[in-house]
Amino acid sequence: MMNIRRAKPSDKDFVLDFCMNTFEWGDYVYRVWDRWISDPSGLLLVYDSSNFPSTSKSIPLGIIHIVKCLGDILWLEGLRVNKIHRNKGIATALLKYSLNYGINNGIKESSALVSTNNFPSQKMLEKLGFSKFLEYRYYNINLKKYRDDCNVSIKPDLVFSKKLDIKISQFRDIFSIQEYLSNPEISKFCVSKYFDSWRLYDLNTSLSSLSSFVRNKELLIIVNDIDEIVGIAIVKPSGKISFNGMPMIQISYLNCLNLSIFVRVIHLLLMNYCDVNLFNNAHFLLPVFAELEKILSTKSIENSDRFFLYSKFLDTTSNLSSILPANLQ
Incomplete structure (x- = not known):
């Protein structure tokens, strides 16, 4: 038996x-x-x-x-x-x-993440009736190396754009956040799911759910020069998890309505946590179109991978x- x-x-x-x-x-x-x-x-x-x-x-x-x-x-x-x-x-x-x-x-329903290079596991899940639904990119960024690279090679006008700012959301922002996330253009580029310690959850936009993110200071808003929301990010500090014993910040969800500002938002997020200087690494879990290799130095990207989300009813x-x-x- x-x-x-x-x-x-x-x-x-x-x-x-x-x-x-x-x-x-x-x-x-x-x-x-x-x-x-x-x-x-x-x-x-x-x-x-x-x-x-x-x-x-x-x-x-x-x-x-x-x-x-x-x-x-x-x-x-x-x-x-x-x-x-x-x-x-x-x-x-x-x-x-x-x-x-x-x-x-x-x-x-049951779900799992599998590396795009792990063909035996993909085959095994598919044999058991799982289907491939989504693809994600994962990046582990060394913040010290990123900060050193910025001091040498990153143009200030790219990193410190006066037209964009990142703020920790407040309860008074929730209605504006709900309005932003209800925009049908969002679904074209971003999936309404977020990560937490490598598990994928549906992003519930109800008042109670968003209030929980706000209360835990995990919901960031990206605003332009007239204080309009142009992007949303969810971050998870390593209170429960760490990378090789070092504290890290996990960027668990990120969308930008205008993809042309995506590069600046990535740099603003990284510089925000470099300045705080509390974290050694930043982990990004991003939509498949995101290719940070094109906008960051290879030194600061310690490792990366691509994953499929498999699900089965x-x-x-x-x-x-x-x-x-x-x-x-």
């Missing part, structure tokens, strides 16, 4: 041992393990080696973290399999098990396998 169970603290060293070099730059599982295993809104699952008679003891061979996000979406992340046990159906088993958990709990009348996650209740 398949043995998929909740992760235990004693699994940590075994898991981190095969989650060291998943990507060219390493992996992030070691930074989130403690949070994932104690998160009451999610489940950290392991595929146990007891399914393999040749193994002498019960140890994890694969993991996946699942969490129910706002909007009733089952978010899948952190799927890893020990490389010496790959191509044995472990990843597929973990995915099916997770989807059944969602079905059994009445969740209507869950059929609550059927199961993907006979294995039900009852032992997780």
Whole structure:
């Protein structure tokens, strides 16, 4: 019988041992393990080696973290399999098990981010009925290197435009923000979703939702010289997350009604956080048309990637396998 169970603290060293070099730059599982295993809104699952008679003891061979996000979406992340046990159906088993958990709990949709270069994962998700919906660009910007480059090579009139300013939104701005976001031109260039710690959420423009962003000082407005809103950004400071132990700011959503000002807005955002000098890195998650390589030096871009958003509507009348996650209740 398949043995998929909740992760235990004693699994940590075994898991981190095969989650060291998943990507060219390493992996992030070691930074989130403690949070994932104690998160009451999610489940950290392991595929146990007891399914393999040749193994002498019960140890994890694969993991996946699942969490129910706002909007009733089952978010899948952190799927890893020990490389010496790959191509044995472990990843597929973990995915099916997770989807059944969602079905059994009445969740209507499941989503995941996959690198555009990760063809095996794309093929596996598509085989399970997932569809590719959106594409995003990710950039990790070293703010010190950016600041040094600006001092040498960036023209002041490009960075410090007198016609644009970035402000932390106030409650009195909410109606204007709602009006701006309701403009049909916005949907041509920007998707109404934002990131938070690598999970994608629908951008709810209700009074209560926007008020929460304003209250947390996460909603920025870009205004012109007559104080009209020409862009919106959502930022997430690293109160809960960091990059290689260094504090960072995550630019989780960005739109500009006039794409001609996009370059200046990017520089204004970066200079804003360079001046604050509280963050080592800025992470951007942007629409696919954004190509920061064309406007920033290669020195300041420490790494970048492109991701697909995969989604699947869950059929609550059927199961993907006979294995039900009852032992997780």
